[in-house]
Amino acid sequence: MTEFSLLSPIQGQKGVQGIIVANSEGIPIKSTLDNSSTVQYAGLIHQLVMKARSTIRDIDPQNDLTFMRVRSKKNEIMIAPDKDFFLIVIQNPSD
């Protein structure tokens, strides 16, 4: 699969716990986590991204969401949305 080579710089970063690629409807396409977690993450984060995106566009229709970082106690989730897909990366922070 070619996308592995594309994902490898991300995967090679320190602290990365998992990567998920999902389509615009929230159905995961490729993932490094197990199936149940993947499905859960993809579904939930899809809703979150839709909400965030609509928020940004409501405030300013010219604007659009480019990146989202959700910081929690245990880890950090980074979401990069796009027109057709979105990419989710879960990372453990430095300490």
Added chain:
Amino acid sequence: MAPKRQNSPSRKASVKGKGKVKKNQPPSPKEKPDHPDDIYPIVLTTATQELFECCIDEDVTDQSPYKLLKKDDIIQDIKTRAAVSDFHPVKQFVLDYPEDEILLVFDVDFTYGQSFYLVLTPEAKARIYNVLQPPQPEIIEVLEDDVSKTPEPKPWISLGSELEVDQESVKETREKLCYKFYLKRRPGLPVCFSDRNSTEAECRSVECPSYQDSRFSIKRMQRDCGMQAVPRLQSSTTQTQRAFQRNIFTQYEPRELSKKEKERILSSENLRKFLNSVTPRVLHALQQTHIMNVFTDDFKALGIGAEASDRLVMVSEGLKLQWTFTDEKRAMGNKISSVSWHPTIHGLIAVAFIKKQEEQLDKSTAYINSPAFIVFYGFPDQSNPRLLLECPDDIFAFEFCPSNPNVIVGGCRNGKVVLWDISFHAPHLQGTQPNSKKGSDSDSDTDTFDFDKKENKTPVMRYCAVSSIESSHKSPVTDVQWLPKTFEVTRTGVPVQNNSNISVQVVTCSPDCTVMFWDLRVPKLQNQFLADRKQDVDQKTMMTPYSIPKTFKHLDRTWKPLFRVSLPKSDTSGEYAPLKFSLEHYTCNSNTGRNTDNENDVAEVLPEYSQLRIPSAKTLRTLDDVNTKFYIGTEEGEIVYTDWKLEEDEFERKFSAKPLLCFRTHAWFVNTMQRSPFFKDILLTTGGWNFAIWKEGVMGGPIFVGPSSEQEYSAACWSLSRPAVFFIGRNDGSIEVWNLLLNTSESTHFHEHIASTRITCIKPCIASSKQHYLAVADNLGMLRVFSVPKTLRSPVKNEDLNMQIFFDREHDRLKDYLEWEEQWAKQRKEAGESKKQVEPDKPVTFQVDSEEADLKEYSDYLKLEESILE
């Protein structure tokens, strides 16, 4: 006849008389002398018209010119107005008028020459009135002599319905036939008439019913029938579902792409573009988080928090009073001698009350007084105790059995040792409500049991067994402790293995200079009576609340101690009077297979103590590593370290050994001796005005002596969670909290006047990780439970290590001191000897020099001590 106007003088007269003549008077006076005699034209003035209600154009008009005037009125008018009256000229006529009413006619056309004319004769009146009436048919005047006409029937117009009517009518076609029947009879015979019912069968009435004659038939040509339209009705019912349907469960699966789809997408150009565009952003973010964590709380990370706040904490954050327990009935005038937390049931605390007796003149009266009780209090009910244990006398010390919390041993004022078994009430004690109904132990006695509970009485439990009078102590038992279940002691004091794995032995001490060891089990000597007893005990007796459990029946009143330890003084004759003692807890290190089996069996089943026998000493394995030495605190403030094993002298008599060490550290009664829960060789003792810390094995003395305080120390206890903290209660009702790591010369917290009188007992308890309680009992019978704040219950980092270091340091200091003291003693001896040899004449100066040297050395020592302590 044409009415003619009369050239009347009356007219003139009226013109003369009244200027106001209403209406148009035709100015041309026509000379018409002709007028019928019964018509008299008259002119009426307006006033007269109004009087008689015949005003022109109002009452009297063209259409209704007639007015009937009453004759009496006219006469009246003539009378009143005399010559002026309009009716004056006709006065005579009016008077002669036969009828009552005279007709006055309004003459519109002035046919008689005046506007009005009066009809003088009734015939004329009738004639005129009636003739002139018909041309005005619309005037319907109801006259008295007028006959109302009945409506006449109109002529009938036939529309052809006569034929149908004729057809329908029933006419007789022929004449009715009439038949006459008669019977000849002779007249004169009596006649009898009676009634006869025609319906009766006897009567011979002949009927001629109609019948259908077959010879001839009539064809019905026409039949009348009636039609009625009826709407078709159909009734039906329907019912709508009232229940609103909603989903209870939904089960769904996430959507997934098929493998083919996935592959298609993965190989699409779109995805590649996306990943290419997104990767830099993501990498950037990843590196950011990796470099630095922007969300760290620096303050938290320093680790100060609550742990290091020992130095920062305010005095106000100290012990918080949670509950106060008093029982008016029993607590009045009594002081609490001992307090103990229930080992397993959370929130249950037992308190022993003793009476304050100022005079002990008459000991017999002590028995007449109300019996003493141990009261069980439970959170959160502050005034109703949960259970009362009846005692034969005031209890000075008591303790729960560690292996079976339903067994309690207590020591009385009269020296006896008492046992209770509260297993009957155990489920009741565990309930949160004192009145809660728990699974009943007794089936048949639930009635009385419930009855008691409903009355809200606290259950009272009598003691099971009491020791025999001869073999008890002679003075109050001041300390009672259970031996741990790991070992037991034989008759000579040799510690042996405990096969039953429960605590069966009790140690008591009393100021009668003895320490006694007791065993709960049936002693060997009573074997012959066992057969009877066994049968008694084997029966499962039903327990009533008032009966005494038979658990310790075998001991009741015959209980004797296993052996006694007496405490002879080391240098003088006489004995120590122990008040408190402290044993070293021994944990069994070597577990054989037998032990573990027993553990499994016995752990679930509560032992029947009466079934247990004291095994003979030979069968049990001696445990050599049990420390048989223990500390004793005496009445005079001495701490004695001695061995309980009985030794044999040359005559093979058993006697107690001399103590190994004795120190007079305290000035007065030793009231607390407690081992630290963290270090099993560290002992805290309080007595008199100071406290001391001892380390087992250190023979030189206490490793630490606290400073003397102005108030007497009456109770002390170690904190259960912090190795460096302990609480001391004082005589004035205050509590001092000491933290040896912080400050060794004074208490770190001082809670003034927690109680109003002397604090008699302090016991800590850990209910949960956040709830630590401290029970404080005082001399007035009040029990206060405090919650220990976080600062005093959560240990500082490495507190135990630090404490260990502290103790070791103190130990070293003590060692140094002792060595130094030895050396100094030696030096003094040598100096004394040399002095004796060399110069016996100058003892004084030498003495002085040596004294100065002593002082100097002593001050050096003090400085050394200070420097070490810092």
